[in-house]
Amino acid sequence: MHPSARIAAAIEVLDDLETRRRPAADALKDWGLAHRFAGSKDRAAIASLVYDALRRRASARWIMNAETPRAEMIGALLLARGHTPEQISAAFSGEGHAPAPLSEAELSALAAADLAGAPDWTRGDFPEWLSAHFARAFGERAAEEGRALAARAPLDLRANALKATREQALAELEHLGAQPCRHAPFGVRIAQGADGRAPALSAEPAYVRGLVEIQDEGSQIAARIARARPGEQVLDLCAGGGGKTLALAGDMDNRGQIYATDSDGRRLTPIFARLERAGARNVQVRAPRGPDRDPVGDLAGACDLVLVDAPCTGTGTWRRNPDAKWRIRPGALEQRLKAQDEVLARAAGYVKPGGRLVYVTCSLLVEENEDRIAAFCGQHGDFIAESATESLDRGELPTLADAASPHGPGLRLTPARHDTDGFYAVVLNRAVR
Known part of the structure; x- marks a missing residue:
């Protein structure tokens, strides 16, 4: 496919996303099935264009003064790919399968492209309804952090x-x-x-x-401060595909026991092949077996470490999932807060006196992180939140002193400051009775 035809295809996919509001991966897959002449390189190039447009949707719409897939694509070519107005105009030739030529309004918008005066949510390319949440988390750095979340991840x-x-x-x-x-x-x-x-x-x-x-570096750091030691009894309560489980197994040198479970057994499916490939032999996978049976009920009060990789809005993962930020709705945040409180309360029951509970999210919102820990500690007086300095010292992470949260205990990792995905992690130590 000619590069201009790829741009036209990307606009077609963006239009599908605008109409049907579904994951970009699904729309791209369907486009590929309907256009089997497109080779793997073509499909990959089209996907890259689509994701770049999603990364810069708000700022692209601002400079183009339009809210259409075509405007998003034109703006993204300028903002995300650094194409000149002349290069963009040449790609939009209208010849063959190329997009229609740029209008006078589009040419003028490109020539005058400027984000000065745009609100933080536009300059940072995040949903407008999250403005107050980002302002609370980052203050004057909200747009900067948003831009970092809109970049491509390594x-x-x-x-x-x-x-x-x-x-x-x-x-x-x-x-x-x-x-x-x-x-x-x-x-x-x-x-x-x-x-x-x-x-x-x-x-x-x-x-x-x-x-x-x-495994993203931020996720590795979160697992690191958990300090899983050889011989310990460890519960990964929201194990999913097993990324942190595998990191814990490495820290434990295959000694002791890790129990990996998840509320949705389907999320555990990839863990078996990963455990075999990694040579991790100290992991028991316990899938849920009905709503009335706790697959790890026998571990109540017996664990040295309980890791909670809590369900969250995923705002910290937008570098890898740029379409997710435009699909999230305010109601989803309220649901996540309830789920986080519930999983924290459940996790506490598995921690033995003198043990520790590690709470992790891939969210950057204070409401999902420091607020939840404050609420938990207010209801569970035998758990004490560890200072970020202590967590970093014990985890042997000397380069992250600036990661201490300004909103409460724990670490905040962000792409703008640490070049990782966005993560929050805190260690809660249970007092010895």
């Missing part, structure tokens, strides 16, 4: 301590330009290509052999 990996050192992983992936992460001691980073694509790890021996696992 591919982060974790060297699997059960099979390799980080130095060995870096050597194995040197041909991909692998570099050590800034903060996580086992983190390995691979930059995306100019087309927004990361290398296909499924063809890399280091991945196939389990020397590395895909």
Whole structure:
């Protein structure tokens, strides 16, 4: 496909998203099935265009003074891809399968493109209804943090301590330009290509052999401050696909026991293949078996560590899921707050005296993080929130002193400040009776 035809296809997909309000991956898949002449490179290029337009939707609409998929695409080519107005005009030639030529209004908008005077939510490319929440979390830095969340994310990996050192992983992936992460001691980073694509790890021996696992550096740091030790009894209460479970297994050197469960058994499906590939032998997976049976009920009051990777709005993951920020609605936040309170209360029952509960979200909203911890500690006086300084010292993370939350206990990791996905993590120590 000609590059201009790819742009036209991306606009078609964006129009589908605007009409049907569904995940971008679903719309892209359907487009590919309906246009089987498009090769894999074409589909990847179209997906990259779509995601870039979603990343910069608000600012693109502002400079183009229009709220259409076509305006989003034109604005994204300028803002996200750095194309000149002349290059954009050439791509919109109207010839063959190219989009229709730019109108006089569109040409004028491109020539005068300026975000000066735009509100924070527009400059930061996040939903308007979240303005007050972002202002509370970041103050004058709201737009800056939003822009960082609108950038492309690198591919982060974790060297699997059960099979390799980080130095060995870096050597194995040197041909991909692998570099050590800034903060996580086992983190390995691979930059995306100019087309927004990361290398296909499924063809890399280091991945196939389990020397590395895909895990954002922020997620690695959250698992690190949990301080899982060899011989401990550990419960991962919201294990999902097992990313943090695997990190905990590495920290424990396969000694002790990890119990991995989730309220939705379907989310656990990928964990089995990942455990086998990683060589993690100290993990029991316990899927739910009906609403009235607790799959980990026998662990009440017995765990040294309970990790809660709580359900949340996912605002910290927008670099990887740019369409998610436009699909989220205010009602979803209210539902998440209730679910977070419930899972924290449940988790407390599994922690033994002297044990610790680690609460993690991939959200940057104070309401889902510090507010929830304040409410929990107010109702559970035997749990004491650990200071960020203590968590960083015990987790051997000396480069993250600026990650201490200004809103309460715990760490706040953001793409603008730490070049990670957005994460919140706090350690709650249970007093010895």
